[in-house]
Structure formats: C-alpha cells, structure tokens
Amino acid sequence: MGPYQPKLAEYPRTESGRQYRRFQYTWFDQFPWLEYSPSKDAIFCFPCFIFENKVPRHLTFTTEGFRSWKRVNDGVRCALLMHVGSPTSPHNNAVKSAGDLMKVGRHIDKVLNAQTVEEVQKNRLRLMTTIESVRWLSLQACAFREKAPKNAKYTSPTIQKEILHILANKVRKKICEEVRDAKFCILVDEAKDASNKEQMAIVLRFVDIQGFVRERFFSIVHVSDTTSSTLKKEICDVLARYNLHIFNMRGQGYDGASNMRGAWNGLQALFLRDCPYAYYVHCFAHRLQLALVATAGNEISIWLFFSKLTTIINLICASPKRHTELHYAQAIEIAHMVATGERETGRGANQIGNLHQSGTTRWSSHFDSICSLIDMHGATITVLESMVQEGSSNSIRGEAGGCLIVMKSFEFIFILYLMHKIMGITDLLCRALQQKSLDILNAMDLVSTSKALLQTLRDAGFDLLLANVQFVCTKYEIDIPHMNASYKKATCRSCQQQGSVTVYQHYHYDIFNSTIDFQLEELNSRFSDETVELLVLSSALEPKDNFKSFKVDAIYKLAEKFYPEDFNEQEMYYLRSQLEHYQIDVIHHESFQNMSTISELCRGLAETNKSQHYHLIDRLIRLVLTLPVSTATTERAFSAMKHVKTVLRNKMEDEFLADSMMIYIERELVEDIDSDSIIDEFYSTKHRRVQL
Numbered sequence: 001m002g003p004y005q006p007k008l009a010e011y012p013r014t015e016s017g018r019q020y021r022r023f024q025y026t027w028f029d030q031f032p033w034l035e036y037s038p039s040k041d042a043i044f045c046f047p048c049f050i051f052e053n054k055v056p057r058h059l060t061f062t063t064e065g066f067r068s069w070k071r072v073n074d075g076v077r078c079a080l081l082m083h084v085g086s087p088t089s090p091h092n093n094a095v096k097s098a099g100d101l102m103k104v105g106r107h108i109d110k111v112l113n114a115q116t117v118e119e120v121q122k123n124r125l126r127l128m129t130t131i132e133s134v135r136w137l138s139l140q141a142c143a144f145r146e147k148a149p150k151n152a153k154y155t156s157p158t159i160q161k162e163i164l165h166i167l168a169n170k171v172r173k174k175i176c177e178e179v180r181d182a183k184f185c186i187l188v189d190e191a192k193d194a195s196n197k198e199q200m201a202i203v204l205r206f207v208d209i210q211g212f213v214r215e216r217f218f219s220i221v222h223v224s225d226t227t228s229s230t231l232k233k234e235i236c237d238v239l240a241r242y243n244l245h246i247f248n249m250r251g252q253g254y255d256g257a258s259n260m261r262g263a264w265n266g267l268q269a270l271f272l273r274d275c276p277y278a279y280y281v282h283c284f285a286h287r288l289q290l291a292l293v294a295t296a297g298n299e300i301s302i303w304l305f306f307s308k309l310t311t312i313i314n315l316i317c318a319s320p321k322r323h324t325e326l327h328y329a330q331a332i333e334i335a336h337m338v339a340t341g342e343r344e345t346g347r348g349a350n351q352i353g354n355l356h357q358s359g360t361t362r363w364s365s366h367f368d369s370i371c372s373l374i375d376m377h378g379a380t381i382t383v384l385e386s387m388v389q390e391g392s393s394n395s396i397r398g399e400a401g402g403c404l405i406v407m408k409s410f411e412f413i414f415i416l417y418l419m420h421k422i423m424g425i426t427d428l429l430c431r432a433l434q435q436k437s438l439d440i441l442n443a444m445d446l447v448s449t450s451k452a453l454l455q456t457l458r459d460a461g462f463d464l465l466l467a468n469v470q471f472v473c474t475k476y477e478i479d480i481p482h483m484n485a486s487y488k489k490a491t492c493r494s495c496q497q498q499g500s501v502t503v504y505q506h507y508h509y510d511i512f513n514s515t516i517d518f519q520l521e522e523l524n525s526r527f528s529d530e531t532v533e534l535l536v537l538s539s540a541l542e543p544k545d546n547f548k549s550f551k552v553d554a555i556y557k558l559a560e561k562f563y564p565e566d567f568n569e570q571e572m573y574y575l576r577s578q579l580e581h582y583q584i585d586v587i588h589h590e591s592f593q594n595m596s597t598i599s600e601l602c603r604g605l606a607e608t609n610k611s612q613h614y615h616l617i618d619r620l621i622r623l624v625l626t627l628p629v630s631t632a633t634t635e636r637a638f639s640a641m642k643h644v645k646t647v648l649r650n651k652m653e654d655e656f657l658a659d660s661m662m663i664y665i666e667r668e669l670v671e672d673i674d675s676d677s678i679i680d681e682f683y684s685t686k687h688r689r690v691q692l
Contacts, residue, residue, distance in 0.1 A: 002102075003035035003046040012041045014069060021069040031080050033095060042067045045083065047094035050101075124679060131675045134163050138663035139670065141643040161656055166681050168659035171669045175216045176242050179206050183566070184244070185251030185278075185626045186235065187215065188260070188267070189634035190226055193641055193657070195650040198223050200231060201637040202238055205251065207622040211606035213439060213599055215633040217665040220641065222654040228259050228267040246271070249278035250563075253628030255286045277565050279534065284443050284527070285433040285630040291522035292366075292426065298518050301511055305415040306358075306366065312380065312403045313355045313369060315387075322383055327352050329379035355380070364430040367423040374420060378476060381407055408478050414469050414507055421465060422519060425453045433630045440627045441542055442597045444535060447527045451520060458516040462508050534562050538624045543595035547587045552579045559620050566623060567616065575616045582614050598625060640665050 005028045013020040023043065028034055035046045042065025049062045060066050061083055071079040084091050137144055144160050187203040200223050205215045221234045236246065252268050254260035260267045261282060268280035295302065316322050330352055337343040355376060356368040373380065384404040391397035406412050429446045432438055466483075473480050483504040501510075540554035556576055559567050567575060586592055592604055602621050605611040611618040644660045645652050652660075663670050 003033060004037070005034065006036060006038060008038065014041070014067065016070050023069060024072075027072065027080075031084075033091075033098075034080075037065060040065050040067075045091065045094075047098040048091055051094040051097045127679055127682065128675055130159065131163055131167075131678050134160055135167065135663070135670065135675075138164060138167075138660055139667050141640075141660070141664050143649060161659075163678065163682060164659045164663065165655070166678050167670065167673060168662040170673050170678070170681075171662050171666050172218065172242055174669050174672075175204065175218060175666070176244065178208050178214060178216070179204065179244065180209070181248070182206050182208075183248050183250040183623060183626055185253060185628050186239075186249060187253040187628055187631050187634050188231065188235065189255060189631050189638070190223070190231075191638040191641070193650075194645050194647050195652075197654075198226060199638075199641065199657075200226075200234060201634040201641075202235060203631075203633045203637065204244075205253070205626060205628055205633075207602060207625050209606070211599075211603035211611070211622075213602075213625050217633065217637050217662065220637065220658050220661055226259055228262065228265055228270055231259070231267050232270045246274050246278075247565075249275045250623055251627045252278050252280045253283060253631050254280070255283050255631060256290070277563060279562075279627060281440065281628050283628075283631040284447075285430075285632055287526040288426070288430060288433060288523075291519070291526045292423075295515065295519045295522055299511070299515055301411070301415060302419070302515055305412065305419065308403070308406045308412065309369060309373065309416075310358060311399075312384075312407065313357055313373065315399060315403055316355055316380060316383060317357060322387070323354070325383050325386060326355070326376065326379050329382040330376055333378045333382075364427055364434075367420075367427050367430070370416060370420050370423065374416065377407070377472075381476065408476070410469070410473055410478060410481055411507075413473055413478060414466075415511065417465060417469050417472070418512060418515065421457060421461065422454065422516065425457065426450050434632045438629045439597060439599045439625050440535065440629050441538055441624070442599070443629045444527070444539075445544075447523065451523050454516055454520055454523075458513060458520075462512050465512070466507070534558070537562070538598075538627075541598055541601070541621055541624060543592060543598070543601045546593065550583065550587060552576065552583065555579055555617075555620065558624075559616075563620065563623055566619065571616055575620075578614050578616050582617055586610060586614070637661065637665060 007025055011023040011025075013022045023036060023041070027043075028036075033045055033047050035044045035049070036042075037044065043061075044065055045061035052062050066079065068079060071077070086092070134144065144157065183206070185205040187205055188200060190198055190200045193199050200221045201217070202219045202221065203215055204218050205213070208214050219238050221238060223230055223234055239246065249271065252271055254267060258266065261280065263269055268278075271278050272280070316326060334343065334352075338345055353372060353375060356365065356372045358366045358369045381404065384400045384407065387400035388397050388404060391400060429443075429450050432446055433443065470480055472478075481503045483502065485503050486500045487503045487506040537554050537558035539549050540551045540558070542549050556572075556579065559575055560572060586605075589608075589610075591608055592601065595601055595604065598621060602618070602625060605614065605618050605621070640661055641657070644664055645657050
C-alpha cells in the first residue's frame with residue numbers, strides 16, 4: 001500500500017499563459033507523499049486522502065486534484081510546501097498516521113500477541129525438551145508421563161501424542177522419499193496384541209537409489225476381521241494416504257493361510273486383479289518351518305525325541321536351584337576335560353552356558369536346544385541323578401528318573417546327533433530367511449545347497465554318525481546294542497519286508513534314511529518355485545561364477561513376459577542392445593568379479609554409475625530384487641509390539657500404537673529428523689497464540 005507514482009515517457013502538457021507546463025517525475029523524490037493520476041493529469045496527497053476528516057479541508061489535494069504546475073516551484077509560495085505546512089499541520093499528522101499504518105508490528109493483533117525474544121527462546125526450549133523426551137521414550141518403548149501439574153500443556157498426553165504423530169509421519173515421508181517412483185512389494189501378516197485385538201503389520205520392500213534392498217515397517221492397522229476383502233481395503237487406505245499407488249506393486253509376501261494365498265478369493269488374488277504383475281511369493285521361512293515340522297510329525301521316533309527333549313530342558317530350567325547345580329556340574333566337567341586335554345584353553349573358551357528352550361515359531365531355536373544339550377550332556381545327567389536321589393517329592397523324583405532313562409538310551413543319543421547333523425545343515429537357511437533384505441535368487445541357492453548337503457549326508461554319512469554316537473555312549477557309560485542283533489519290532493522300509501531286522505538296519509534305514517528322505521521330499525515339495533519360469537529366467541542375471549548363467553535371450557524373455565508394464569516396445573528393442581554391450585563390458589569388468597548375489601550386482605552398478613548406461617538392465621534387476629523372500633520383518637514388528645503395547649498399557653489407542661511402533665522399529669530414520677522441523681510443523685498445525 002502506498003502512493004501511485006507512475007513513470008511515464010512523457011507527461012501531458014498544459015497551457016499556462018504563453019507557456020506550456022507539465023508534471024515533473026522528480027517531484028516524487030522531493031515530495032514522496034504525492035500520488036499522480038494519469039486519467040485526471042492531477043496530483044493528490046496520499047496521506048491526506050486516507051486520513052481526511054469527515055468534513056474535507058483540503059479538497060484540492062484529496063478530491064479535486066492539483067494541476068497548477070506553475071505554482072510548484074514558486075519559492076516560498078510553492079503550493080506543495082504550503083500544503084505541507086508546519087510540523088503540527090494536518091498534512092504532517094496524516095503522514096505520521098500513514099507511517100504507523102505501514103508498520104505491521106504496530107497493528108493491534110501484533111501488539112496483543114507480541115512477546116520478547118527471550119520468551120520465544122524459552123518456549124522453543126520447553127517444546128524442544130518435550131520433543132527429545134518423546135523421541136527417547138519411544139525409542140526405548142517406555143510409557144509417557146500421563147499427568148502434568150497445572151497448565152504445563154507440553155507434558156499433557158494430548159501434546160505428547162501430537163508430537164509423536166508428527167515424528168512418525170516424518171518417518172513415513174522419509175520412507176516414501178526412499179521409495180520415490182520405484183516399484184515396491186508389500187509384506188503383510190496379522191497377530192493379536194495384548195488387548196486381544198487383531199493387528200495387521202504392513203512392510204514395504206523396495207530397492208533404494210543406491211541399489212540396497214530395503215524392508216521398511218510402514219504401519220500397523222487394527223482390523224475388525226481377517227477376511228481378504230477387509231485386509232485389502234485397509235492396505236489400500238494406508239498406501240493411498242501416502243500416495244503409494246497399487247499399480248506400482250510388483251510383489252506380495254504373505255504366509256500360507258487360505259485368506260492370504262487363496263487362488264480365487266485370497267488377498268493375493270484380489271491384488272492381482274488390480275495389478276497383474278504383483279507376483280505372490282509364499283514366505284520361505286514359513287515353508288521351511290512347515291517342512292521341518294512335517295518331518296518331525298511324520299516319524300514317530302523323531303516326534304518322541306523332541307517331546308522328550310522339551311521335557312528334559314523344561315525340568316532343568318524350571319528351578320533356579322537346578323540352574324545353579326547345572327552350572328556347578330558343568331564347571332567341574334570343563335575343569336576335568338581341560339586337565340585331561342580334551343578341551344583347549346584360550347580367551348572366550350570353556351564358557352558356562354545354559355540349556356536353551358525351544359520356541360514354537362522359529363525352528364532354529366530347536367537346533368539351539370540340541371546344541372546346548374550336547375554341550376552340557378554330562379552336567380545334565382549329574383543334575384538329574386541328584387534330583388532322583390534328593391527330589392522334594394515323588395513326582396519330581398519320578399519325572400527326573402524318566403528323563404534320566406531317556407538320556408541314557410542309545411536311541412535318544414542317536415537321534416540327538418542325527419538331528420544335530422540335519423538341523424546343522426538347514427540352520428544356515430533358517431537364519432538367512434530371518435534376515436532383512438534377502439533376495440529371492442540367493443534364497444533359492446541356499447535351498448539348493450541345503451538339499452545337496454542332505455543328500456550327501458544320506459549317501460555317505462551314516463557310518464560316521466554311528467561311530468560318533470558309539471563314542472559318546474562309551475564316554476557316558478551308556479549301553480550300546482549289538483549292531484548285528486535282531487530288532488524284531490522294526491519294519492525294514494528299504495526292503496519292504498515284514499519281520500525282524502538287525503539293529504544296524506533299523507537305525508540305518510528306519511530312522512536315518514527315512515528321516516532324511518522325508519526331509520528332502522518336503523523341501524522339494526514346498527520349495528518347488530525353482531521350476532517356476534519367473535525364477536528360472538531371473539537366475540540368468542546372477543553374477544556368481546563370473547556370470548556363468550548369463551543369457552541374453554533368457555533375460556529378454558523375463559522382461560517381455562513377466563514385466564511388460566515396465567518396458568514399452570521401444571525399450572524392449574534397446575534392452576537387447578544394452579544386453580549385448582553389457583555382456584562384453586560388465587561381465588569382464590574387474591569391479592564385478594567375484595560377486596555372488598544379484599544384490600551385490602545392483603549395488604555395483606550404482607557405485608560405478610553403470611546403472612545409467614544400462615538403465616534398462618538395472619530396472620529389471622531391481623524388479624527381481626523387489627520379489628519377497630520371507631515375512632520375517634513383519635514378525636519382528638509383532639515382537640516389537642509386545643514391548644510397545646504391554647499388558648499394563650493394553651488400552652493404547654490404535655493410532656498411538658502405530659506411531660509408537662514406527663519410532664521404535666525405524667530408529668535409524670528417527671535419529672536423522674531435526675527437532676526444529678518438528679517444532680515448525682507443531683506450530684503450523686494449529687493457530688497457537690504462543691510464538692515459537
């Protein structure tokens with residue numbers, strides 16, 4: 001707002017006596033309050049026009065306009081100087097009022113809300129302290145202080161939850177920035193929380209700009225039921241809220257439940273109708289769990305072994321006193337073995353351990369139980385013998401006696417070491433499937449190597465295992481049956497004949513071969529994806545063995561058949577051309593030698609900037625890496641939920657739970673968020689009177 005002071009190329013001339021006069025632009029510098037009207041060729045006083053009284057006193061400079069140009073430079077009789085008048089003239093009062101009007105800080109609303117710089121700094125400090133407290137408590141999964149004295153609103157539950165929500169949303173926005181316009185996969189699983197409410201965890205899997213495979217926890221949503229239609233609606237709502245489009249999905253990872261994997265009405269089928277290239281992969285970890293569980297359930301002797309193993313470990317671990325006795329017995333045994341040279345000494349060696357109880361969801365925990373019992377076999381027998389002699393009740397003595405008989409039986413020792421061998425082979429696969437960001441081709445390689453090692457064990461491992469079991473039995477004075485003796489109650493499955501067989505045949509064929517055969521059968525059945533054309537073609541991209549599997553036609557077919565939405569006709573032509581150059585350049589480049597996984601290849605292309613030259617190949621590699629392997633990340637989210645929503649905090653609101661879990665799980669992103677940005681957003685969310 002201010003005077004209108006146009007600069008014209010030539011102002012109109014007015015006849016004055018024998019001369020022609022006109023307005024001069026330089027007068028604006030001398031009298032800045034002037035306002036010129038081109039339509040009237042006249043000047044006005046802007047302050048007087050704005051602040052003139054109801055009864056006009058200066059009509060010439062407020063209403064009619066002044067155009068007597070001859071009187072402007074007329075010395076003391078200058079009309080403009082006469083209008084200005086004395087320091088207390090109406091004109092100068094009007095100028096002062098206009099100056100006050102132009103000062104925004106003097107407006108009434110600013111005056112009412114004005115605060116000193118010191119007050120603003122104190123407000124920011126208080127809020128900053130609250131933000132850092134909320135951040136720290138969330139990272140530790142600790143409860144917030146729910147009460148605050150008087151008017152300390154920054155420590156009220158409402159303010160704390162608002163700050164937490166802002167922080168969690170910033171983390172989600174960071175994840176969306178990582179995804180960018182890349183294709184992504186969803187990993188979904190459901191579980192019940194401490195308040196018995198069904199919660200659905202959503203994880204995004206994608207490849208970032210540096211070529212790293214990321215699996216980011218994105219949200220957890222309460223669902224009223226677990227029907228596929230309900231789950232799909234909730235997932236779509238979450239993705240749409242953050243502008244993540246369904247048509248960019250290139251993978252789905254769930255467990256094997258019917259509502260998830262159903263071919264007609266399952267969740268994967270519903271998403272495939274909207275996006276036909278969002279390929280579904282049954283969680284590899286669940287497949288392996290089912291394969292191992294099926295093996296244990298099929299063989300009665302194996303099932304009985306695990307049942308007895310659980311009983312023995314639970315009996316010892318049930319009492320702190322037995323724990324102490326176990327450690328004491330183990331210390332004596334270790335000292336004796338060191339003295340006789342059976343154990344070597346050194347830093348970190350010969351540590352006192354504990355028996356590991358097996359879990360129900362992770363099969364690798366059973367392997368930990370077996371390893372711990374083998375390592376503490378003698379100490380466990382010592383504790384059980386003590387319980388038989390000094391037990392506090394008949395039931396304890398009887399249970400300990402039964403466990404002692406089991407541990408001193410040849411069959412239990414044989415199966416103990418057999419399962420140690422089998423599970424030692426599959427343990428690498430078990431643990432790999434629990435890792436983040438495992439690519440599907442590498443997972444299939446681990447499945448193949450596990451099956452190959454199991455087959456090798458079956459073909460040539462029995463005699464070595466039997467010799468080791470006999471050595472252990474001799475050490476602990478356990479009776480060893482005569483291998484050529486008759487085992488009348490057994491059935492020789494290899495010969496398919498009824499009747500008595502030798503002890504050797506029973507252990508070799510009925511237990512050893514049968515267990516491994518069924519294990520291989522289950523692995524072949526549940527991991528049959530290697531025959532799926534998508535994975536077979538994808539293997540042509542693998543860099544292992546110096547790109548031994550590389551085939552231009554197979555890679556071209558992979559893009560043409562399975563990802564037509566991501567490559568148009570012209571790009572398909574360029575893809576083949578890029579593959580031909582890639583075959584000569586990248587495959588023989590020193591930076592790409594000795595790579596074993598497609599994940600390493602993707603990162604290598606990004607680091608060497610070759611992803612720009614071979615952008616179509618890089619795009620295809622990223623699409624393959626987007627395919628899911630397991631839902632281990634969602635299971636970790638549910639483990640985190642047990643820390644965040646406990647029995648004591650089982651009334652936590654769903655939104656508060658989702659925000660808290662986001663901070664607790666994605667802590668590396670949380671630590672990068674600036675507190676000042678949270679303050680600015682906190683202040684902008686509402687019209688707050690306090691200045692920050």
